Amino acid sequence: MQVFIMVAGVFTGAHVWRETAERLVAAGGAAHGVALTGIDPAGPATSGPVGLETHVEDVIAAIDAVDAVEATAGREIVLVGHDYGIHPVLGAADRRAERVARVVYLDCGMPQNGVPPLAAIPDQALRAQLAERAEAGEREGVLEPPGLDEWGRWGSTDGVGEAALKRLTALAAPQPLGTLFQPLRLAGAVAAVPVTGVLCARNGARIDLVQRLVDFGDPALAALTEPQVSFFELPTGHWPMLSCPDALAEVLLGAAAGEGHRLRPAGDGAAAPAHLRPFPLEVPQVPRDRHGQVDLYVPDGDGPRPAVVFVHGGPVPAGARPSPREWPTLVGYARLAAAEGVVGVTLDHRLHDVADYDRAAEDVAAAVDLVRSDPRVDADRIALWFFSGGGLLITDWLARPPAWLRCLAASYPILAPLPAWGMAGSRFHPAKVVDQAGPLPLVLLRAGRESPEIAATVDAFVSAAGGSTARLDLVDVPNGHHGFETIDPPEETRPALRRAMRSVVAHVTG
Structure with missing residues (x-):
């Protein structure tokens, strides 16, 4: 069985994975939500600046801790990154590629080497404002979390009940700007790690739309058709760990087993795109x-x-x-x-x-x-x-x-x-x-x-x-x-x- 190490998005902590982790454990796996420094109260204490590299180290520590526990030593590790969380996941997987069996992109983009998480912020106006601050050298401070009615700027809340949304808001924490401004650094080892994309349809991402993008023939998307890449789709919004934890757990188990939809390479098959x-x-x-x-x-x-x-x-x-x-x-x-x-x-x-x-x-x-x-x-x-x-x-x-x-x-x-x-x-x-x-x-x-x-x-x-x-x-x-x-x-x-x-x-x- 696998060990699932899960990293949440901006403003959120390990608490969002609670229900999903319970389902994964019930299925015989092990599951850990990573408490990120400077965001999660359960995370490591720090008195210095917090950046993306800090969170990469948090995930590396979680990977290294797996082998230190007898019950999980030697098990395959599946890293799950949601939203911003995919950035520290990729940074850690790049340095521990031999220990990671699969990386799961949970309703997030595809970060590239040298690009900061700021580029992935969905709110275009906010992204532009923060970019101006970064260019002006204003790199300290935090980004305040959304209010109860503001989460939609970060993704669809479809399926998230009122109580869960209030809990998400109450436990939300400011995001250190260094985590958004610091570029992701990858040496390239992570490219060999199998990946699975989990798309949340109510947030506007669907497998058929990704296939259409591939069919356009853009070479940058050709890697999505490789055999080690699979996809799942959930009919929910941007926070499936809150809206459908059972379905998400099933998808993660399927991803760990190498299951999922495979995309067709551009120009492949008898039928034209x-x-x-x-x-x-x-x-x-x-x-x-x-x-x-x-x-x-x-x-x-x-x-x-x-x-x-x-x-x-x-x-x-x-x-x-x-x-x-x-x-x-x-x-x-x-x-x-x-x-x-x-x-x-x-x-x-x-x-x-x-x-x-x-x-x-x-x-x-x-x-x-x-x-x-x-x-x-x-x-x-x-x-x-x-x-x-x-x-x-x-x-x-x-x-x-x-x-x-x-x-x-x-x-x-x-x-x-x-x-x-x-x-x-x-x-x-x-x-x-x-x-x-x-x-x-x-x-x-x-x-x-x-x-x-x-x-x-x-x-x-x-x-x-x-x-x-x-x-x-x-x-x-x-x-x-x-x-x-x-x-x-x-x-x-x-x-x-x-x-x-x-x-x-x-x-x-x-």
Whole structure:
């Protein structure tokens, strides 16, 4: 059996693992939550500054203590890092790689050598503030813990009961800034240690989404497809040790046994990845006219003509090839628009990370200006059509719709930042500004089998739109999944695609 050494995230101590540890022990294992110096009252006493290296040493001490106990000597050690805790876990595993059988990433990022934990703070505004303090040399002090109603800025609290959340708040401790500012140092030995990722779906992380990122062909993600890497998914928020300790214990036992889902390497298998599969409708082979990051598909005949600009979703890795404007779905939509007599447009924008929405919005605005300046385009009759994670980009157009914008459309959009994105306070929140859109026509293709986290953002937007003067046309795909054009049977999607396109074309030509 294994010994599980578990390290909690910011502000929290070993107490959060109590229920999970009990389940692991009941299953025959041994389990220890590490009391981190300067955070956990049960941790080592110190009078000096506390940094990430201090916590690395705390975890190393826990590893070394295993062999000092006769009942656990020689057992395999599984290190579990939640949130910030993955940083000291990796630092310790790198120095004790021969004693660690597996590292479990519990709803956290993938820290890299030389990068401080500050980079992993989900709240983008707070991260920027702390980065300014670090650059100014203000590296001492602490970050105060959240209040009862503020934990959502650090991750979804889905599934955490009121009593557990109050206990989490009452026992929370200030986080020493040195633990966030000090870079993680890895010599490389940890790369040989098997790993398991445990994703919490209600926090916005799912195995299928990770697979899609791998399918984009980014070399940086290729390591996730190696045989020693596995994944599990829990239908809960960011604190599974509080919301579902039984299920978490089962997952940790499975991870220790080498179980879990394996990702498919990019380009592997008989079927093409979802984003490269054929468009479900037959469309004419309208030639592409490329201008920088923008491709126009112009129908034959005299102009100028209205245009529909198709804005891809994301985040999409910068190294994805082919780039989104060449994906069959986007090209298919653009050529379908051309078949209806309007100019279809695809473009590439720089939404490579959830922190990139500002520059992606700038890219889209620049692309629209380029399209409107083309003599073949009627600059006063433009529609914008957004997809997936690009849905947040409709915000600016809703808040200040120009006279030439005749319609906004969206397919299976994400219409509010997901909890793990750390975008609390961001302007990119369509439901909050839809009442400013006036009578602007909106066409929304809604996937009936959308993930609950994304569906909730769509429902909130539809509700807000219902209380506004915007003219919302809902086009449902009852059995459709996210990205239904290339995932679901064509007969399930074709009627909705035709109806939505004709609705948008009617708005720009009428």
